[in-house]
Amino acid sequence: MQIKSFEISAEGTYDLGSGHLCMIACMHVGPPKARIGRNSSLDCEILVDIQYPPLNARNGGALRGTIESTREKSDRLYFEPFEIFSRSVYAGQAKESIWRMDLEITMVLISNSLSCIFIALQLLHVKRRADALPMVSVIMLIVLTLGHFVPLLLNFEALFMMSQSNVNVYFGNDGWLEVNEVLVRIIAMIAFLLEVRLLQMAWSARSGDGSQKDLWISDKKVLYLSLPMYIGGGLIAWFLHLSRKSDQRPGIHHLGDKQHSFWGDLRSYAGLTLDGFLLPQVLFNIFSDSKEKALAPSFYVGITFVRVLPHACDLYRSRISTWSFNYIYANPRLDYYSTAWDIIISVGGLLFVFVIYLQQQYGGRSLVPRRFGQRSTYEKVPVAS
Numbered sequence: 001m002q003i004k005s006f007e008i009s010a011e012g013t014y015d016l017g018s019g020h021l022c023m024i025a026c027m028h029v030g031p032p033k034a035r036i037g038r039n040s041s042l043d044c045e046i047l048v049d050i051q052y053p054p055l056n057a058r059n060g061g062a063l064r065g066t067i068e069s070t071r072e073k074s075d076r077l078y079f080e081p082f083e084i085f086s087r088s089v090y091a092g093q094a095k096e097s098i099w100r101m102d103l104e105i106t107m108v109l110i111s112n113s114l115s116c117i118f119i120a121l122q123l124l125h126v127k128r129r130a131d132a133l134p135m136v137s138v139i140m141l142i143v144l145t146l147g148h149f150v151p152l153l154l155n156f157e158a159l160f161m162m163s164q165s166n167v168n169v170y171f172g173n174d175g176w177l178e179v180n181e182v183l184v185r186i187i188a189m190i191a192f193l194l195e196v197r198l199l200q201m202a203w204s205a206r207s208g209d210g211s212q213k214d215l216w217i218s219d220k221k222v223l224y225l226s227l228p229m230y231i232g233g234g235l236i237a238w239f240l241h242l243s244r245k246s247d248q249r250p251g252i253h254h255l256g257d258k259q260h261s262f263w264g265d266l267r268s269y270a271g272l273t274l275d276g277f278l279l280p281q282v283l284f285n286i287f288s289d290s291k292e293k294a295l296a297p298s299f300y301v302g303i304t305f306v307r308v309l310p311h312a313c314d315l316y317r318s319r320i321s322t323w324s325f326n327y328i329y330a331n332p333r334l335d336y337y338s339t340a341w342d343i344i345i346s347v348g349g350l351l352f353v354f355v356i357y358l359q360q361q362y363g364g365r366s367l368v369p370r371r372f373g374q375r376s377t378y379e380k381v382p383v384a385s
């Protein structure tokens with residue numbers, strides 16, 4: 001018998017010392033219309049076994065248990081065991097969690113607002129320096145724009161619908177988290193529109209002048225080199241998604257445990273590509289040997305700071321936090337947040353910033369060995385008359 005949801009009534013014994021709860025439960029069975037009145041029947045061969053943390057535990061702990069049928073597998077009322085996993089929350093921990101969620105919401109709002117400011121400063125930079133606009137990599141702007149577009153596309157319904165499945169239902173349904181969630185989406189939409197405007201300006205600056213053919217060739221080389229990396233990374237993320245699904249234990253159904261979805265992994269991978277948004281610009285500067293200050297320092301340093309900050313916070317949080325209910329800022333379930341990924345992404349982002357700074361000061365091929373950076377050119381030889 002397959003069961004998606006059910007209601008049971010149970011009674012049993014609880015051991016105060018060990019926190020072990022054992023109950024026998026009853027469940028109405030039969031068609032929905034037959035569960036009311038005299039036509040209803042009860043299945044009382046259900047065992048509920050739950051292990052709570054002891055009462056003297058200070059930091060709470062994990063709650064684990066099972067709901068299983070004691071009938072034979074050949075019985076039509078038999079169902080596969082359900083595994084229960086939750087956490088016990090004490091009053092002090094609940095207050096700490098509420099404070100942390102408010103802080104994380106504020107961090108998200110500040111990060112998205114800073115992104116809008118830094119992109120606006122880049123727009124002002126290219127307006128003041130018209131020669132710098134064609135030297136901005138179009139591939140970089142496309143990666144930056146798509147990196148913000150994918151999360152907006154997957155969460156667009158949050159602008160119009162209040163999700164009742166968020167964490168606030170556990171700590172009071174006052175609508176504060178939903179309001180901030182909508183504000184986060186609106187500010188992210190503003191950043192996305194500013195990026196579209198920057199992309200449109202760079203594209204127009206390239207298309208309006210026929211002498212920019214070499215820049216298009218350089219961007220094509222960037223595309224040919226970076227596209228296989230992005231596709232390969234996407235395939236790796238897809239295989240990891242399949243491996244997580246295959247690791248689930250057969251015959252055990254988890255109650256209240258969110259499954260890893262393909263769209264969630266796609267959003268995570270979009271965030272990873274956004275962390276390395278400067279890579280196409282680094283490659284473009286090498287191919288074009290550009291020395292033009294195409295990117296404002298406030299832009300490439302500021303956006304990198306916004307992308308690295310969640311990973312730095314995650315590293316700090318993992319060292320001081322002993323308990324957590326849910327994450328809003330730097331959510332390990334949504335993006336690549338672990339000690340290894342935090343270090344790799346942070347170091348990689350700072351490295352790209354350092355390389356961009358050197359390229360704009362000394363030339364795009366200043367870090368490339370001379371034998372690879374020199375171009376073969378023809379030299380005119382004087383002819384005796």
